[in-house]
Amino acid sequence: MKQYQVSTAEKKFIGSHLLVAILALAVGSLFGPLQAFEHAGWDFYPYLRPLIKSYYQGLTVHGVLNALVWTTFFIMGFLTFNVIFGLKRPLKNPVLNKVGFWMMVVGVVTAAVPILTNQATVLFTFYPPLKANWAFYVGLTLVVVGSWVEGWGLFTTYLAWRKENANERTPFIAFASLITTLLWQICTLGVATEILTMLLPWSLGLIEGVDPQLARTYFWFTGHPLVYFWLLPAYISWYAFLPKQAGNGKMFSDTLARLAFWIFLILSTPLGFHHQYVDPGVPPAWKFIHSMLTFGVFFPSMMTAFTVVASLEHGARKNGGKGALAWIGKLNWSDPSVAAQLLAGILFFFGGIGGLANASYNINLVLHNTAFIPGHFHLTVATGVTLSFMGISYWLLPYLTGKKLWQPKWATIQAWAWFVGMIIFSNSMHVLGLLGAPRRVPLNLAPYVPAEWNSRLIQVGIGGAILFFSGFIYLLVMLKTALNKETVETEVEVPVAESLQDVSLTPEWLDRWAPWIYGTLALIVVVYGPVLFDLIKNISLTSPGFRVW
């Protein structure tokens, strides 16, 4: 059976997302290792002085480009592909999607100018009253609004498909991608409110001051679901693509996979206070409630773990895999896309456990803002998500361009190097955090660092060096593939795993949108409403801006 043909124009459009994403990763990843090297005592920042003024400016570049730009562009491209290919239908209003994309591009450029000229060294959390140049806030707004517009393009495409296919179940990859898009649109209302009602008018001189506690609360309304916006596309790939790639497996439970995505939609947003456990302006009772909901959102991840592993096992056993765990060896490890995603999943598992520690209201007192936190999110977003995206690009780029993947062996080496480098880097960051090392500090220069941290600081540098090597190989493979003269004979097969169950038996209530959306909004109002109402009622715009970098 011939697979659905995505038009050349749409392939180009999806590919341009990948291009921006990978360019951002290339620049942002130059600075990651520089932070790690500084920890180990090899400080390159003084040599970069004419270009990059400080460790903190480098950290801002790294955070904004890797955590915000690389992820958002890759995700919007991947989700667009999933909607088109899943629904077997072109975009309804391609112009809408294009407008959204270009708004995002203009936004990135607008924000990049103040960042690169040291006018916005505020890190990717941009907590006021650190005050960046207005262009930074305008740029971020354009990126967020652009991603909304692209999302509307996906929603209208779905509505058109629904009209044409009134009684069909939404194909899983499109279904899950649409939920991810919706989650993003709901949760970004927080940061949009923060920027539009406070930071932007303030940076333009229209208002004198801001309320930093309220700004943090808006920020974390978006900040935690943001990690699910990063993670869910990787989950989509693990659920629906990886089993097929790793051994022709089928998706074990279509029903529970869909249910998991709905739970993510409902529970991702109303738990932002777990980033604010030690904020003075949020009442402890609400912090406690958010901690309980944070444990709740762990549940769909456990569901995912089961379905993904069962789907992989289904394929491996068909291919002769035996034993309780020995079947893992039968997975298609020689395919770099598979190796990257499996290794990403393994480290993500440990990241999830660390996340439970952070979520624990009490244990967090020891961990808050220590090196444990970047140690944690380098397992989750920088491996679970990023290494999975790298793995996805190993089939997606050849599919989009018709070029053969350059040196698959090197791509496999890249995945393993990322895995090993991240174990060394992240483990030492976790330990440093437990010993009391703060995050976001050039520890080589800090006056209070005891000698017992030194061996761990050197391991941070070694891990960073291996990651630098791996990142370089990734960029080389991408570049060489894009320029490859060797083309594929027939279009690359999109590796979508079939469902083991008959999809038409999936309950209809899992394909209805309104009740889940109302539930999501209601829960947000219940667990955010009272605190936000109180903070807004007592708003004090008493903090003028500071530029202390």
Next chain:
Amino acid sequence: MSTQKMHIDVYERNWLIFSAILLVLFATAVSVAAFGMGIQVPAPEQRVDPRTVATDPSSPWSNPGLREIAPGKYDAYILAHAIPNWEYLPKELTVPAGSVVTFYVTSSDVQHGFKIQNTNANFMVIPGQVSKLTIHFDKPGTYNYICTEYCGSGHGVMYGAITVTP
């Protein structure tokens, strides 16, 4: 419709039950710690004006430092600031072992953190808000308090120390 029933594999059901029990256990542990053992996180204490908090003579942070309010019990008013040179005022405190110190920390400029090494004190310092936490100092020694939130180019050198004398 009978075809609309949800199919759940038996292994999968057991896994989900196991997951649910695990999460209930975590939630119970956190609840016991919060309510049974009195682990404190900061609660709304007081709003201040960051523009005048360091200078207004009626503000305790215009004269930061230690006040003994009863034998062995202290209030410590600490001001965090990035301007002019990223420090806490006072930079050093001394209390005898066995003291109970309640910290009241605020900022006159940007956000800071306040983490006393080897204790459970670790909280945000946010302009306009006062962070309050009580800590028992039983073991003699030096406890650094360090800034844990990015506050500009001097963030990495911002710290102070509490000396607990025998």
